[in-house]
Amino acid sequence: MRASLTAPSLHTARLRLRSFNGADADDLFALQSSGHILRYWDAPPWSERSRAEKFIATCRQMEQEGTGVRLAVDRVSDGAFIGWCTLCDWNPDFRSASLGYCYDDAAWGRGYATEAARALLGWSFDTLELNRVQAEADTRNAASARVLEKLGFVREGTLREDCVVNGDVSDSWVYGLLRREWQPSADPAPTR
Numbered sequence: 003m004r005a006s007l008t009a010p011s012l013h014t015a016r017l018r019l020r021s022f023n024g025a026d027a028d029d030l031f032a033l034q035s036s037g038h039i040l041r042y043w044d045a046p047p048w049s050e051r052s053r054a055e056k057f058i059a060t061c062r063q064m065e066q067e068g069t070g071v072r073l074a075v076d077r078v079s080d081g082a083f084i085g086w087c088t089l090c091d092w093n094p095d096f097r098s099a100s101l102g103y104c105y106d107d108a109a110w111g112r113g114y115a116t117e118a119a120r121a122l123l124g125w126s127f128d129t130l131e132l133n134r135v136q137a138e139a140d141t142r143n144a145a146s147a148r149v150l151e152k153l154g155f156v157r158e159g160t161l162r163e164d165c166v167v168n169g170d171v172s173d174s175w176v177y178g179l180l181r182r183e184w185q186p187s188a189d190p191a192p193t194r
């Protein structure tokens with residue numbers, strides 16, 4: 003039986019990454035029910051608020067089962083919830099996992115997704131002793147591809163007709179970041 007995981011609390015210059023709690027359900031639902039924000043997501047926007055409660059319950063389940071963590075991201079300056087990031091599909095035998103993220107459109111373009119992912123990757127490489135992190139992005143999602151490239155991910159290929167969402171067939175890029183390629187930021191190390 004694999005060990006459970008404890009979601010860390012991480013701090014960057016502008017952000018706080020923390021465990022989800024029940025009070026996040028409204029903000030999370032607002033985020034995940036937006037067709038604009040999720041236009042390149044691999045699942046349709048939510049239409050029922052109960053999806054937010056289920057998502058938060060699944061965060062705890064992921065930790066208990068040791069498959070990964072999802073962290074809510076708050077902006078330090080005003081305490082606002084701006085989105086979330088995840089390290090999931092952890093495979094201790096392969097020392098691999100996957101990265102994902104979603105942010106409110108009002109917070110886009112300020113480097114927040116990259117800053118939060120860098121903190122989560124730092125924790126992941128240090129704590130889980132990963133060798134590889136994988137991420138996938140719809141080939142139309144230039145902003146997500148750019149985030150991954152800023153973090154040092156290498157585009158390794160294309161998954162042709164990978165997703166069908168609301169009848170739209172889309173291709174995905176596969177990105178990989180290896181431990182030996184990982185370059186922690188010059189920022190101060192995140193603290194627990």
Ligand SMILES: CC(C)(COP(=O)(O)OP(=O)(O)OC[C@H]1O[C@@H](n2cnc3c(N)ncnc32)[C@H](O)[C@@H]1OP(=O)(O)O)[C@@H](O)C(=O)NCCC(=O)NCCS
Pocket residue numbers: 039040042043085103104105106109110111112113114115116117138139140143144145146148149
């Ligand atoms: C993708 C996403 C996480 C990016 O968040 P963000 O906080 O804006 O990301 P950052 O500011 O750290 O970096 C975005 C980069 O993409 C660039 N960018 C944004 N739109 C772009 C476009 N249409 N074409 C090319 N580059 C673009 C920005 O200029 C920036 O690069 P730079 O720092 O070199 O200028 C955000 O748009 C999001 O949450 N989208 C909805 C959910 C989603 O698609 N998640 C990813 C699923 S794979």
